[in-house]
Amino acid sequence: MKILLDTNVLISAIVFGGLPRKLLLDLFANRQQQLFISSYIDQEFQEKNKRKMGR
DSSP: OEEEOOHHHHHIIIIIOHHHHHHHHHHHTTSOOEEEOOHHHHHHHHHHHHHHHTO
16 A cells, blocks of 8 residues: 655654554554655655754
8 A cells, every 4th residue: 555644744743643643653563555755745844844843
């Protein structure tokens, strides 16, 4: 199965944990899924991370 996650879902899972993190970990626990990130989502994630972390 191929999965594409929105930037906000990724940030929520990584930064805040909770249900988004649990779902992400559960999805990849059996290693049958592949996470795909488009160049747009990657760029958006990096920009939001820089703003939030002050880098």
